[in-house]
Amino acid sequence: MTAISVAGLVKTFGATRALDELDLTVRSGEVHGFLGPNGAGKSTTIRILLGLLRRDAGEVGVLGGDPWRDAVALHRRLAYVPGDVNLWPNLSGGEAIDLFGSLRGGLDRARRDELLRRFDLDPTKKCRTYSKGNRQKVAIVAAFASDVELLVLDEPTSGLDPLMEAVFREYVAALRDAGRTVLLSSHVMSEVEALCDRVSIIRAGRTVESGTLAELRHLTRTPMTVETERPVAGLAELAGVHAVTASGATTRFEVESGTLDPVLAHLARFGVRALTSTPPTLEELFMRHYGDGSEVAVTAPRPVPVGAR
Amino acid sequence: MTAFTGTTRLTRLALRRDRVKLLVWALAVPGVGAAVAQSVSGIYGTESDRIGYATTSAASVVARAFNGPVSGPSLGSVVTAEAYTMLALLAALLSTFAVVRHTRQNEETGRAELLGSAVVGRHAPLTAALLTTVAANVLSGLLLALVLVAGDLPVAGSLALGAAITGIGVSFAAIAAVTAQISGTARGANGMAAAVVGLAFLLRAAGDAWGTVSADGMRVVSAWPSWLSPLGWANQVQPFDGNRWPVLALTAGFSLLAIGTAFVLTAHRDLGSGVLAVRRGPAVAARGLLNPGGLAWRLQRGVVLGWAIGILVMGLSMGSVGDQLDSFVGENEAASELIAQLGGTEELVDAFLGTMMAMFALAVAGFAVQAVLRLRAEEAAGTLEGILATAVGRPRWLLSHLLWAALGAVVLLALAGASTGLGYGLVSGDVPGEVARLTVAGLVQAPAALVLAGLVVVLFGLLPRLSVALSWSAFLLCVLLGQLGALLELPQPVLNLSPFTHLPAVPAADPSATPLVLLLAVAVALTGLGLATFRRRDLAIG
Numbered sequence A: 001m002t003a004i005s006v007a008g009l010v011k012t013f014g015a016t017r018a019l020d021e022l023d024l025t026v027r028s029g030e031v032h033g034f035l036g037p038n039g040a041g042k043s044t045t046i047r048i049l050l051g052l053l054r055r056d057a058g059e060v061g062v063l064g065g066d067p068w069r070d071a072v073a074l075h076r077r078l079a080y081v082p083g084d085v086n087l088w089p090n091l092s093g094g095e096a097i098d099l100f101g102s103l104r105g106g107l108d109r110a111r112r113d114e115l116l117r118r119f120d121l122d123p124t125k126k127c128r129t130y131s132k133g134n135r136q137k138v139a140i141v142a143a144f145a146s147d148v149e150l151l152v153l154d155e156p157t158s159g160l161d162p163l164m165e166a167v168f169r170e171y172v173a174a175l176r177d178a179g180r181t182v183l184l185s186s187h188v189m190s191e192v193e194a195l196c197d198r199v200s201i202i203r204a205g206r207t208v209e210s211g212t213l214a215e216l217r218h219l220t221r222t223p224m225t226v227e228t229e230r231p232v233a234g235l236a237e238l239a240g241v242h243a244v245t246a247s248g249a250t251t252r253f254e255v256e257s258g259t260l261d262p263v264l265a266h267l268a269r270f271g272v273r274a275l276t277s278t279p280p281t282l283e284e285l286f287m288r289h290y291g292d293g294s295e296v297a298v299t300a301p302r303p304v305p306v307g308a309r
Numbered sequence B: 001m002t003a004f005t006g007t008t009r010l011t012r013l014a015l016r017r018d019r020v021k022l023l024v025w026a027l028a029v030p031g032v033g034a035a036v037a038q039s040v041s042g043i044y045g046t047e048s049d050r051i052g053y054a055t056t057s058a059a060s061v062v063a064r065a066f067n068g069p070v071s072g073p074s075l076g077s078v079v080t081a082e083a084y085t086m087l088a089l090l091a092a093l094l095s096t097f098a099v100v101r102h103t104r105q106n107e108e109t110g111r112a113e114l115l116g117s118a119v120v121g122r123h124a125p126l127t128a129a130l131l132t133t134v135a136a137n138v139l140s141g142l143l144l145a146l147v148l149v150a151g152d153l154p155v156a157g158s159l160a161l162g163a164a165i166t167g168i169g170v171s172f173a174a175i176a177a178v179t180a181q182i183s184g185t186a187r188g189a190n191g192m193a194a195a196v197v198g199l200a201f202l203l204r205a206a207g208d209a210w211g212t213v214s215a216d217g218m219r220v221v222s223a224w225p226s227w228l229s230p231l232g233w234a235n236q237v238q239p240f241d242g243n244r245w246p247v248l249a250l251t252a253g254f255s256l257l258a259i260g261t262a263f264v265l266t267a268h269r270d271l272g273s274g275v276l277a278v279r280r281g282p283a284v285a286a287r288g289l290l291n292p293g294g295l296a297w298r299l300q301r302g303v304v305l306g307w308a309i310g311i312l313v314m315g316l317s318m319g320s321v322g323d324q325l326d327s328f329v330g331e332n333e334a335a336s337e338l339i340a341q342l343g344g345t346e347e348l349v350d351a352f353l354g355t356m357m358a359m360f361a362l363a364v365a366g367f368a369v370q371a372v373l374r375l376r377a378e379e380a381a382g383t384l385e386g387i388l389a390t391a392v393g394r395p396r397w398l399l400s401h402l403l404w405a406a407l408g409a410v411v412l413l414a415l416a417g418a419s420t421g422l423g424y425g426l427v428s429g430d431v432p433g434e435v436a437r438l439t440v441a442g443l444v445q446a447p448a449a450l451v452l453a454g455l456v457v458v459l460f461g462l463l464p465r466l467s468v469a470l471s472w473s474a475f476l477l478c479v480l481l482g483q484l485g486a487l488l489e490l491p492q493p494v495l496n497l498s499p500f501t502h503l504p505a506v507p508a509a510d511p512s513a514t515p516l517v518l519l520l521a522v523a524v525a526l527t528g529l530g531l532a533t534f535r536r537r538d539l540a541i542g
Ligand SMILES: Nc1ncnc2c1ncn2[C@@H]1O[C@H](COP(=O)(O)OP(=O)(O)OP(=O)(O)O)[C@@H](O)[C@H]1O
Pocket: A013, A016, A017, A018, A036, A037, A038, A039, A040, A041, A042, A043, A044, A045, A083, B541
């Protein structure tokens, strides 16, 4: 079951090729992280998924329908929180929430009031007086109070304070438990790590990686430093080992995640005195995909017991 | 860093951002001056024509109220009387909008916050806005004087008129500087300043209407209310007659006082807020708001009500002076010929009422353009994105706004007719008859306004980012063709471009259905085309 399927999506704005054969699959019932550097094309993709922009080429399916042709019918089943929430200055926050809810096909009043309380939002204030974070909350409350199958959230927590961010995570987790599907574009790594079942990373309008966080980790190499009694020989010839450098008793190398076992067996023959490995943090993982991969900042190695991961 | 740090930089930025608007402004004022001077020297070419004009204008309450106090029979005085209202309103409104755009509107859009965090003093934005606006006023005033001199009018008088119009612009820039501090929104600040323009106009009109005619019968001595109005001071300069420059000291003093007040207010409020607190709203939406039509009404109703009040006042006052018309134009053949030509009848009163209806048609078309352009405003502001992501389709959203624009135009025109009919009925003695007759005459104007509304829909569908500029240009073209087309004797095919050319000359002539039905068909076709193109295009946010 797929909630969103995108294949070979192309969108150009004049000379800019904002989306360049982008692929994206979001399964029903998952929280899917949608990541990429600024200008990668996340918002553009989302707007195509909502029928706000027309695609130039490619296949796009949302909840089994065509987002451009079936926009109205699909929008009854989904809720959207834009990256930049714009409201009518002379409507109150409460009015805006009710309006969005009702245009989407109704909202749960008790839930709405609970959300207002939890997000600490005063619904009687005019929208023009809301801060960025509070405008964001209006859209979040309206989306969460609607009973929909799919939530499309474009950087929903930009501008929220840490307390509100925590409330947000709580609600997204509850939505996932209730079997709803969430597409979550975000620049907040801890948020992605805490909430997402799977992620897609895009760069310059193209999907560069897609899968569970564990899978993404496996695709990367782990730098290791080993201190042995005798100089290590024959390491570079092993499958999955790269960038071997030796200085005295210390050998540094990088190893692909799936091939650790034979490497350890090989090293044991030289009398291992110390072994440190630096598994990439999520942050580094993304940096690698965001940039061109070469300029990853190296953090101080932290010792990890072998095999603990 | 002082409170004024960064003023130069901000002024340069404002000049850059507004370069097109400022250019249009700087050219519009002398353009109107030149066009009026041209037509006046044609119609009132001889001294005796002008003596006739001055005598009848001085004697007529209508002329005094709308054109201001006439001062003598010189060519320059007649040009001043004929061009004054348009020039004054142009200068006042353009100055208002410019100041609000660079102060309150910047704060509303958050641009000021961005600038405020750079090295910019607290008073710099307002100072920059005022400098820009004053510069534009001085430039347009100078150009006005230049074109008048080029049209063989005396230098001293031309300079005096240019300075008087500049003075009006500066006064209202100062007023807008104050309202921009008081109101928490750009819309509110513009509205408040526009209300002051209206009040100033009424004070001047009342003072001049109550004024006394001088011994020679060709000049008017205004009563005291005129002296309370920045619009009145410009008249009291008496360009081409007294050239009373000291009167401008009043303008200068008033402007300085208002600007000082604005600076004091700036120092006592927070960025983004006004002196008036923004009121709270309901926590829960009323049922009526919860559909696209309800939302559109909520967004449009202020504009509709504002126009309704303005039209009501205009209609009543214009209607109630209708019976004085004979004394006004009776003796000037060229003038009565002109009115007869515009109104399509020899019967002066009907011709006058017909001219009024034609003016209302243009004014309400202005409303229609403004109301339909709300489509683009919603799209650019990003609120449309949120709406179209709900289960509201594009046609439903567009038509919900169009409904209020069209309905509003029809109701406003009916109101224009009815209020003019009421005013005229009260002085002529037949209230029900005149109200009925002129309400129909008002309604007959609606198809032309609707054609313009349809055109705006097409522009919105095809060229969203240019639609605002193009729509107002089209409107302006219609106004120019209507006002100057006959005077400049433009060929009929050119005049036919404007939908207003095709309206029957009611109430003098019986309205014939054919042109009205055709205009309506064009309006519907344009709307359909606009809707079809909008359905096929990307949302153009920002
Ligand atoms: N309406 C438009 N006209 C022209 N170019 C556009 C338009 N909308 C987006 N772009 C361009 O398309 C590219 C993708 O933009 P998009 O907003 O989708 O990025 P994003 O991934 O959402 O970035 P961010 O993380 O900053 O929100 C950018 O290069 C942007 O400049």
